[in-house]
Amino acid sequence: MRPAIRIAGVEKSFGDTRALCSIDLSVATGELFGLIGADGAGKTTLIRILCTLLLPDRGKAEVLGYDSAAEYRSIRSRIGYMPGRFSLYEDLSVEENLRFFATVFNTSVEENYELIRDIYSQLEPFRTRRAGRLSGGMKQKLALSCALVHRPDLLLLDEPTTGVDAVSRKEFWEMLARLKEQGITILVSTPYMDEATRCDRVAFLQEGRLLAVDTPEGVTALFRAPLLAVSAREKHRLITELRAFPHARSAYAFGSSVHYADLRDEVSAAEIEAYLQSKGLRDLSVAPVKPGIEDTFMALMQEKGGCDE
Amino acid sequence: MNEGVIRAEGLTKTFGEFRAVDAISFCVAEGEVFGFLGANGAGKTTAIKMLTGLLSPSGGKASVAGFDVYREAEKIKRNIGYMSQRFSLYDDLTPMENIRFFGGIYGLGRREIAEKGRFLIESLGLGPVAGNRLGSLPLGWKQKLAFSVAVMHEPKIVFLDEPTGGVDPLTRRRFWEMIYEAAARGLTVFVTTHYMDEAEYCDRISIMVDGRIAALGTPAALQAEFGVGSMDELFIRLARPRAKEGI
Numbered sequence: 309m310r311p312a313i314r315i316a317g318v319e320k321s322f323g324d325t326r327a328l329c330s331i332d333l334s335v336a337t338g339e340l341f342g343l344i345g346a347d348g349a350g351k352t353t354l355i356r357i358l359c360t361l362l363l364p365d366r367g368k369a370e371v372l373g374y375d376s377a378a379e380y381r382s383i384r385s386r387i388g389y390m391p392g393r394f395s396l397y398e399d400l401s402v403e404e405n406l407r408f409f410a411t412v413f414n415t416s417v418e419e420n421y422e423l424i425r426d427i428y429s430q431l432e433p434f435r436t437r438r439a440g441r442l443s444g445g446m447k448q449k450l451a452l453s454c455a456l457v458h459r460p461d462l463l464l465l466d467e468p469t470t471g472v473d474a475v476s477r478k479e480f481w482e483m484l485a486r487l488k489e490q491g492i493t494i495l496v497s498t499p500y501m502d503e504a505t506r507c508d509r510v511a512f513l514q515e516g517r518l519l520a521v522d523t524p525e526g527v528t529a530l531f532r533a534p535l536l537a538v539s540a541r542e543k544h545r546l547i548t549e550l551r552a553f554p555h556a557r558s559a560y561a562f563g564s565s566v567h568y569a570d571l572r573d574e575v576s577a578a579e580i581e582a583y584l585q586s587k588g589l590r591d592l593s594v595a596p597v598k599p600g601i602e603d604t605f606m607a608l609m610q611e612k613g614g615c616d617e
Numbered sequence: 618m619n620e621g622v623i624r625a626e627g628l629t630k631t632f633g634e635f636r637a638v639d640a641i642s643f644c645v646a647e648g649e650v651f652g653f654l655g656a657n658g659a660g661k662t663t664a665i666k667m668l669t670g671l672l673s674p675s676g677g678k679a680s681v682a683g684f685d686v687y688r689e690a691e692k693i694k695r696n697i698g699y700m701s702q703r704f705s706l707y708d709d710l711t712p713m714e715n716i717r718f719f720g721g722i723y724g725l726g727r728r729e730i731a732e733k734g735r736f737l738i739e740s741l742g743l744g745p746v747a748g749n750r751l752g753s754l755p756l757g758w759k760q761k762l763a764f765s766v767a768v769m770h771e772p773k774i775v776f777l778d779e780p781t782g783g784v785d786p787l788t789r790r791r792f793w794e795m796i797y798e799a800a801a802r803g804l805t806v807f808v809t810t811h812y813m814d815e816a817e818y819c820d821r822i823s824i825m826v827d828g829r830i831a832a833l834g835t836p837a838a839l840q841a842e843f844g845v846g847s848m849d850e851l852f853i854r855l856a857r858p859r860a861k862e863g864i
Contacts (some may be wrong), residue, residue, distance in 0.1 A: 346785030348756055444657050447718045471782060473656040474849060485734055500812075501785045502849075514785065543818075544797040560790045563817040563847070564836060602786045609787055 310373055312337045312493040313358060314611050317367035320353050321515075327353040329516045330367070335495055335509075340488045342507035343497040344605070349513040351497040352392060358495070359389045370617065372461055385413065388455035394447050398440030402431050405439050406457060413458035420459045423490060427483055428453045439459045445476045452483070465496040469503065481506045501602040512605055519608040522527055524601060531599035531607055533557050533569040536577055540589040545588040549587045553580070560606065567603055621669060622774050622805040624648050627677035630663050634727065637663040639828035640677060647773070648797060650806045652816050655825030656856040661809055664825070668807070669776055670694045684775045698767035698775035702782040705763035706751030712762055714742050715751060716769070723770035738764050757788035764795055774805040781810065793818050813848040822848075824855050832854045
């Protein structure tokens with residue numbers, strides 16, 4: 309099957325700033341694909357190129373089989389786009405916004421209501437409220453409804469969950485999973501590493517470069533160093549002492565513990581525990597741990613020199 | 618904990634019929650890293666505005682850095698530090714210009730600003746880029762500078778409102794290491810975040826639900842109390858009722 313998105317050698321600069329350096333990426337039809345990276349990584353630039361709002365300096369982007377430069381009109385009617393910043397009409401009501409977008413795309417709310425019912429039904433009690441007066445979570449649901457009202461084949465979502473609390477984030481991803489079941493291809497960007505596991509495949513983006521593209525399991529398999537979860541009473545000192553250990557590759561806080569990676573092929577928990585004991589750290593616990601998405605992202609950042617320092 | 622740097626007792630804010638903050642009580646000790654969590658719309662921002670002297674409470678008592686939130690709001694503003702992801706420094710100014718500007722706002726003398734400025738530029742390794750516009754610097758450097766500027770007038774307490782939003786995981790951790798170091802020197806840190814792993818980095822946390830404090834304690838004690846295995850689970854368990862209303 310033809311991929312929903314095919315990007316080959318795409319580059320984009322703004323003045324002296326290289327936003328994207330030679331990106332190659334392909335997203336299959338029906339995939340829920342995550343574009344993971346921090347602010348300034350190039351996520352928005354890439355999405356704006358796919359939306360036909362920006363032209364690449366070099367390379368080629370194909371969306372739903374159409375060229376993003378020559379055939380932008382065909383793309384625009386077939387995609388749904390939710391920008392990072394709330395971009396609906398604040399002075400129009402919930403209902404008016406939805407009808408406006410339906411009209412622009414030459415359809416009606418009724419025609420595709422099935423698709424948005426799940427999301428829009430939560431907004432119906434407020435349908436006469438002005439969009440500007442909605443809470444953050446409701447604005448997000450309205451924006452998603454408006455992006456879906458013409459039943460797009462591809463949904464492009466730019467950081468829909470940024471600044472949203474953990475509960476609403478979880479609900480948003482549940483909505484995306486249901487949309488995927490309806491056959492819509494979804495590309496979603498996020499700075500939250502933990503959301504990677506909700507995607508079929510993810511791309512790690514850092515300073516305009518792709519660090520990795522794979523399934524969540526495939527990405528974590530890239531982390532090869534032995535990894536230990538270490539905890540002790542004084543966490544800050546624990547991190548400092550672990551980094552001072554001669555074979556230390558890295559030591560970073562992870563929730564209630566510290567993840568320690570070793571430079572050698574193998575490391576014994578007992579050896580690290582003895583070392584930390586000798587440094588006077590108390591209430592120690594040291595155990596092997598499976599690397600997660602963040603472990604891998606950080607390791608790749610440092611390996612590939614995408615890091616800012 | 619009588620000598621808490623923040624003390625709130627029955628602190629309340631109502632907007633018409635709506636009780637945005639509903640009689641919250643807690644104490645934050647000197648040198649503590651206190652995580653202030655809650656879903657969007659739970660009342661965190663209103664509570665922070667009262668604690669930073671920006672909004673007068675409707676009821677209850679509170680003092681911050683020894684000053685009363687009703688009568689001494691201006692003194693509170695001068696004796697705290699504040700940093701958020703949304704507003705911190707000016708991108709069009711150089712690092713040194715930012716330091717001078719904020720030093721002036723905090724009422725530091727010209728010589729003090731120059732000394733502190735030199736120290737900050739050097740200790741943060743900003744020497745080579747001291748004359749560049751801040752906007753051209755990597756986010757990680759900007760954040761460290763923003764934090765340093767927020768505490769350059771040596772407040773007892775700093776409020777960090779989602780300081781790490783949108784930041785890569787490495788920079789996020791370096792930022793937290795900076796928080797730890799500052800707390801070890803006695804600075805009290807009051808921090809909000811949507812990253813549940815960061816909640817674990819706090820000495821104690823509170824979780825606000827519908828204007829009230831639904832949980833308060835060390836991360837480990839709260840997980841044991843509610844029988845959950847992670848902060849994420851705890852947060853979702855507590856904040857769920859409100860989220861169901863479609864907020």
